[in-house]
Amino acid sequence: MPQHPEPDPAKLAAARAAVALVRNGMKLGLGTGSTASVMVRELAARARAEGLSLRCAATSKATCELAESLGLAIESLDEIGWLDMTIDGADEVDPDLHLIKGGGGAHLREKIVAAASKRMVVIADPTKVVEQLGAFPLPVEVLRFGFETTRTLIRRALDDLDLGDREVLHRLKGSEPWVTDEGNWILDLHLKCIPDPVALARALAAIPGVVEHGLFLGMCSLAIIGKPDGTVVRLDRNADIDADMLAGEGDQP
Template sequence: MTDPSIADLSKDAAARAAVALVEPGMRLGLGTGSTAAVFVRRLAERVKAEGFSLRCAATSKATAEQATSLGLQVEELDEIGWLDLTIDGADEVDPDLNLIKGGGAAHLREKIVATASNRMVVIADQNKVVEQLGQFHLPVEVIPFGWQATRTLIQRALERLSLWPRPILLRKRGEEPLRTDEGNLILDLALEAIPDPEALAAELSAIAGVVEHGLFLNICQLAIIGRPDGSVVTLRREDKE
């Protein structure tokens, strides 16, 4: 298990490097999760020190509350319109910069914000970089009505892709099912490996009751991977740069 202090140093290194990408007056998407929270804090410090303004769209209520409490200007995405840049974390990043996101139960809003941006940049520690997606549970947000029928349809999709039998877990907070900011449920797919992310994404997106899945494919253009010594490694998707 990674030393928490090492992970924190890595996250801070990535966050600091990402803050340098922000330009005064930008329309900026703010991600959700532990690494994104470090970025928001470092961003607020820079904005306060340099005295410039930004228009920020948050991907969750938690991020909006944090950013507002630190003095950042947070607006609804529809008020801002299109974004210049979104900076967010990820649960897994593969060599093609495809992602699994949703560990923080915000992947629906995260995907909306990311795809409403000219550019998406991911910040992460080096433990999030993988050769193949799937070790981290893949979150699938579903509406509460008929969710068990939706689960059955997901199972059948996994069978078609030879990804069954694998557990499909209803995410809980304590004893109760976790509810997203939109009031939905999350089913976590414990797949261990996803050989064909595109095929799985297409299958999940076609299921009635599935609101959004945590596969972010061909969305991220740059990943900034932090190291404990304060340095970073950047991974680029050349066709998007």
């Protein structure tokens, strides 16, 4: 088994609590990022120890490689169909369980997988919980074709929302553009705060050339926040989520 550093205790606590929700036979979406990686390791260990039969779709090439290296078989989303649950990390979580995602640049696949899931469970440490979204730069995946035109249209949309003086930065890896799993580029919107996430999401989605933005609104039904002492806090959108989740058989969300 590949060696890896001891995981952060808060991420480990959140990951373990989420993996405890998994039942034999479930169809799962596996998120991307450092917290999701801890979850994938915990899930693989539990599946091995208990002989669980699971069907898993990955939200990135990196997660696919990690899961397969740990013995979890990954199938394409379309092979599996609707999922019982996706477990993923987040960059910010607000009190309505609205999210910013895409710090790892995987928010396009993450959103598709979450949309195909009956439940999206977010795992995070307390630094991700915010009163208002926007301190974390909002990632927007953009087609390379007409990239500067799309950036200008985004700036105009921000102007209309009184967010006009904010930076819209091309994400780089070294001196080269950062390329997503789908071959696109990313703009990071340094907004400082997002007073109206719904309006911003609508404005960004209306711009040709925007493939997907990192606002996940109304998608997450449970956030599990791990604390450094190993305890967790659950932020529920639906009070009956656990009973509901156990009853789910992967029908259409």
